[in-house]
Amino acid sequence: MALDSTALKQVGIAADGALSEATAGRASIFEMTQAAEDAVLRPKDQGPWSHELRAALAARIARLNAEADLALQYAEGAGAFADLADPANDGAAQGLTEVVAFMDKVAADTRNVAAADISGLQAAGVADADIVRLAELNAFLAYQIRVIAGLRLMKGAFA
Amino acid sequence: MTRVITKFTRNVPHWQPRVTPVNLQEATEEQLDALKVTPSNTKVSDYVLTLAHDVESLKVRSPLFNAIMYDKGGMRRAERELGALGASMVNHCIYCAAVHAARHAQLEKSTEVTDRLFRDGAKAELDARDRAIFDFAVALSEAPSQAGPEHMAALKAAGLDAAEVLDLILSAALFGWANRLMHVLGDPVRVSEDVA
Numbered sequence: 178m179a180l181d182s183t184a185l186k187q188v189g190i191a192a193d194g195a196l197s198e199a200t201a202g203r204a205s206i207f208e209m210t211q212a213a214e215d216a217v218l219r220p221k222d223q224g225p226w227s228h229e230l231r232a233a234l235a236a237r238i239a240r241l242n243a244e245a246d247l248a249l250q251y252a253e254g255a256g257a258f259a260d261l262a263d264p265a266n267d268g269a270a271q272g273l274t275e276v277v278a279f280m281d282k283v284a285a286d287t288r289n290v291a292a293a294d295i296s297g298l299q300a301a302g303v304a305d306a307d308i309v310r311l312a313e314l315n316a317f318l319a320y321q322i323r324v325i326a327g328l329r330l331m332k333g334a335f336a
Numbered sequence: 337m338t339r340v341i342t343k344f345t346r347n348v349p350h351w352q353p354r355v356t357p358v359n360l361q362e363a364t365e366e367q368l369d370a371l372k373v374t375p376s377n378t379k380v381s382d383y384v385l386t387l388a389h390d391v392e393s394l395k396v397r398s399p400l401f402n403a404i405m406y407d408k409g410g411m412r413r414a415e416r417e418l419g420a421l422g423a424s425m426v427n428h429c430i431y432c433a434a435v436h437a438a439r440h441a442q443l444e445k446s447t448e449v450t451d452r453l454f455r456d457g458a459k460a461e462l463d464a465r466d467r468a469i470f471d472f473a474v475a476l477s478e479a480p481s482q483a484g485p486e487h488m489a490a491l492k493a494a495g496l497d498a499a500e501v502l503d504l505i506l507s508a509a510l511f512g513w514a515n516r517l518m519h520v521l522g523d524p525v526r527v528s529e530d531v532a
Contacts, residue, residue: 196502198498199498199501203403203502203503206403206404209399216395220392221392287429287519288428290519292354294520295355305356308521309355309386309389309390313387313390316512316513316515316516320513321509322512323477323512324509326483327505328502334501335488
């Protein structure tokens, strides 16, 4: 079950050794991490952010963090929003300029996010519940990307 | 009167949402279930009511958070708090830094480490083990690509085993998540009491 998780698959952990033992000891955490991915990438209640748009934004955030393989995996589900997976596109063509700028800032310049960034989204007509949905998607990816990067380093050090 | 806090402190501020939290009286069945609201437990924080706007995430987030920070074995709890604090200082999440610095001090029965970190910043003098833990958490939080084999080597040299390093990765990464909710969706404030 846990071995089906995106994080562990991305890293590719050998069946034995210290790293395999450590991840097996935290199997429930990897299962819950996968459940969290399902909740933010493919929720039952999408709100205005479709599964395709979420996948595109996830791919974009992975690329902003130099996680090319993860970006490719998410981009597969991006459909009509595939262009947004490229951080060079600002979302104007999709009518999502404010949303895309917000996601980039939260992902890569977190410390400088301020009240004006939230009021800017509200002024652009984004409902409060949908702002929370964007933040959760972004926040989960920050976590998942760092787990993958950390496991990759462990693979070199603790194999 | 409220005043937004901009400096790190162990004195936990009040968290003031920038969006309107879910109104408990208007919450759906699914939200009430995720909020664990029962007739005997109707106290829910503004933070959790804010996250209830995305109820599917809220449901999976709390058990995951608790497992990473509190499950038995692996890294000592105080050291997981140090990982959380490293992330929170990088992301300038004043609220998260306060909560987890306070927990670190409580678990260690000493404010020395967090006093130093808040006074001198990331370069504060720490013992070799705390230094390796904090530096890795900071690098991973700044950008995943900034964490490198040299950080792993320092952690191993400081005596951490694989289970401990995995717990550090998880706690630092988890605060990449928590900071992007707390610091983005609200402000840390002090509410001054009205003088009658």
